[in-house]
Amino acid sequence: MAKDAGNNSVYRLLPSVQHYDWGVAGPESFVYKLSPRQTDSSLPHAELWFGAHSKASSLVESSEGVFTPLSELLTSEPMLYLGSDVVDRFSGRLPFLFKILSVAKPLSVQLHPNKEMAVMLNAQNPLHYPDSNHKPEMSVALTEVELLFGFRTLSDILGLIGRFVEFSEFVSSAIVEDEGKEKARIFSWLMHLGRSEVSRLCLSIAEVLRSGTVPLQACDNWFLKAFELYPGGDVGLFSFFFLNYFRVPKGEALFIGPNIPHAYLSGEMVECMASSDNVVRLGLTSKYCDVDTMLEVIDYSAQIPKLLVPAEGESGERFYQLPCDDFRLSFIDSVAEQEMQLDSRMGILFSETASGTLRCGTQSLEYSPGTAFFVVDQAGEIRLSRHVGKMFRIELP
Numbered sequence: 001m002a003k004d005a006g007n008n009s010v011y012r013l014l015p016s017v018q019h020y021d022w023g024v025a026g027p028e029s030f031v032y033k034l035s036p037r038q039t040d041s042s043l044p045h046a047e048l049w050f051g052a053h054s055k056a057s058s059l060v061e062s063s064e065g066v067f068t069p070l071s072e073l074l075t076s077e078p079m080l081y082l083g084s085d086v087v088d089r090f091s092g093r094l095p096f097l098f099k100i101l102s103v104a105k106p107l108s109v110q111l112h113p114n115k116e117m118a119v120m121l122n123a124q125n126p127l128h129y130p131d132s133n134h135k136p137e138m139s140v141a142l143t144e145v146e147l148l149f150g151f152r153t154l155s156d157i158l159g160l161i162g163r164f165v166e167f168s169e170f171v172s173s174a175i176v177e178d179e180g181k182e183k184a185r186i187f188s189w190l191m192h193l194g195r196s197e198v199s200r201l202c203l204s205i206a207e208v209l210r211s212g213t214v215p216l217q218a219c220d221n222w223f224l225k226a227f228e229l230y231p232g233g234d235v236g237l238f239s240f241f242f243l244n245y246f247r248v249p250k251g252e253a254l255f256i257g258p259n260i261p262h263a264y265l266s267g268e269m270v271e272c273m274a275s276s277d278n279v280v281r282l283g284l285t286s287k288y289c290d291v292d293t294m295l296e297v298i299d300y301s302a303q304i305p306k307l308l309v310p311a312e313g314e315s316g317e318r319f320y321q322l323p324c325d326d327f328r329l330s331f332i333d334s335v336a337e338q339e340m341q342l343d344s345r346m347g348i349l350f351s352e353t354a355s356g357t358l359r360c361g362t363q364s365l366e367y368s369p370g371t372a373f374f375v376v377d378q379a380g381e382i383r384l385s386r387h388v389g390k391m392f393r394i395e396l397p
């Protein structure tokens with residue numbers, strides 16, 4: 001049993017830091033600025049993880065100042081910390097994960113399979129799919145965020161690839177009434193090209209774009225930028241012409257459901273998801289890519305991300321309505337200092353810009369930007385005093 005089980009209702013949470021190469025350089029990144037731990041500023045700072053995922057559990061601080069992985073604390077007394085509902089529904093594991101992302105370079109083009117597929121992939125290929133859980137995810141832009149999300153319409157795609165001679169046969173023979181089938185036909189042809197063909201085609205596209213003969217669009221500029229990162233070519237580069245390019249304004253949020261291809265290109269954000277690392281990758285990464293699985297499950301329908309409008313709850317807390325049972329996200333945001341009361345529910349609180357004092361039972365904890373707390377099941381009333389700024393909360397719906 002954890003040392004102070006039963007005493008604390010709220011634990012200070014120390015996230016794990018991921019230094020993936022696509023992260024924003026040290027001191028400029030939100031990940032660096034919001035990390036409560038000292039990190040090596042010379043490294044790229046890609047992600048902060050707040051949660052109990054087996055790959056990188058956060059640490060909790062006991063009242064004696066001892067740090068324990070949150071996963072260990074929860075395993076020691078799941079009923080006490082998580083409550084019977086979570087123990088029953090999620091086998092005693094924290095069902096969600098909260099992250100901060102700082103993206104300087106395009107992430108892999110990826111999708112997340114649904115629950116049934118996740119279970120199957122895990123059974124068939126546990127080395128590359130160690131997680132059998134699905135991964136619905138949502139993000140809130142902390143700066144403007146650029147991303148690829150879902151397929152374009154067929155006419156959009158034909159317009160873009162029609163500029164390159166290598167696609168002329170596809171463009172002239174395309175049956176426009178058969179949107180999904182046509183997209184699948186062209187896309188899977190591309191995905192099955194050999195390495196040298198991919199390399200040649202990327203080079204040829206880049207030459208056309210650099211020649212000044214076509215007006216460049218955002219997707220073209222991104223193709224050229226990403227081509228510099230993958231000078232030998234990469235099948236993921238073709239995604240710029242097949243997937244929709246979007247800019248999500250600061251403060252806006254979106255949800256990514258199963259089988260929707262996507263790739264974050266730049267920006268800083270909050271990301272919430274089911275506690276899972278289940279990713280099928282297609283390209284723009286040195287990690288394992290699985291084109292066959294990708295093509296089997298990918299959703300070819302044209303997608304526009306719907307920006308989420310949070311609904312106002314009690315005490316000024318605003319909730320994002322999500323089509324998933326694994327988590328929900330809410331926030332409070334106040335411009336002037338005030339006293340607030342939050343109903344206590346098991347979950348994680350994270351201060352983006354907020355400061356104040358949190359009181360729960362006999363505990364009194366100061367917070368400032370970057371502070372995170374794990375709130376145990378049935379913690380009792382939570383009072384925030386002199387609260388100002390924005391604080392997120394992730395919990396079960």
Ligand SMILES: [Zn+2]
Pocket residue numbers: 110111112137256262
């Ligand atoms: Zn994703």
